[in-house]
Amino acid sequence: SLRVPVTRQPILCLLDFSDRTHSLLPFSFAIQDCDMFPSIAHGSYEDVSPIFSFTTVVQYKCDEGYVLVGEEKITCRNSHWSSLVPQCKAMCLKPEIKDGTVSLDKKQYVESETVTVQCDSGYSVVGSPSIICSENRTWYPEVPKCEWEVLSGCEQVLAGRKLMQCLPSPEDVKMALEVYKLSLEIERLELQT
Template sequence: MAPNLQCIFPALHLFGVLMLLLCPSCLSDCSMFPSIAHGSYEDVSSFFSFDTVVRYKCDKGYVLVGEEKITCRNSHWSSPVPQCKALCLKPEIKDGTVSADKDQYVEPENVTVQCDPGYSMVGFPSIICSEDRTWYPEVPKCEWEVRTGCEQVLAGRKLMQCLPSLEDIKMALEVYKLALEIEKLELQT
């Protein structure tokens, strides 16, 4: 062996041992950390460890599904990369209920809306928590059913919604009653 090569090999060997001591995780092929949608990761590896450890966390409004920490050993990750799933708030249903009564739902959770007796549904009864943290399709509404012969009740209900006070409602009903009596008198003549 040439004298120059005899000096280079021990130096390379010493450099390799030094690299192993200073950066053992450099030897594993885990330099590319798997990223996740709606979340972030952090390398939490120990300085003198042969393993690469990554910790994941989700953005506000999302929940982590899977392992919070994954470890790379011998160029293989210990478990699948976790996911950040959307959280949807409980749908507000006036005059109705949802099949699973909770404060929050995780994507792609599905709930069914049911209207109270006397109310009919406007929209689709089955809704799904979607990735953008909204319900799809849109949350249905429960509207009061106006049965045949109940049109006057509906008119009275609208009147109550339009007038600001009980006195105004009484006055409007008196005027309406008077108008009906005048109409009846005119029909008789």
């Protein structure tokens, strides 16, 4: 039987099938102890180690709707990874704000990014003005709305505004205003008698 000498160096066994013999050759290299590839949430990895190389290289990519933060590839050397494992951070779309704007105007925002909703003049925020992009790609708390402020003494203006929004044509608006004006005149005359 073939006896293998005990050595501290790893041994590479080369098979020669032509004469069905085995040859044992010493081959020096650093043993890599990185069998466990670090996984990431909302993403995946692939072993892209070069052929005939004794280093382990892992490449990461994120699921759709998430962005990679950190190194795309990490390498194992001397039983240690070259850098921290990257993260896949959620991407949130710009919130739709009617009659208002957001403090930071972009098409997309990264997880943990906070924006403040500012309403146009005459409108006030209904809900939390400060919202944050969450891990599930939605805004938290819910995106607020900008609603028209009804100042004291302006109730009739608001009522007229709502009436005009319901009428289909400018002629109808004109007629409604004439009727309203007539009703105010009648009310004034009744108060004088």
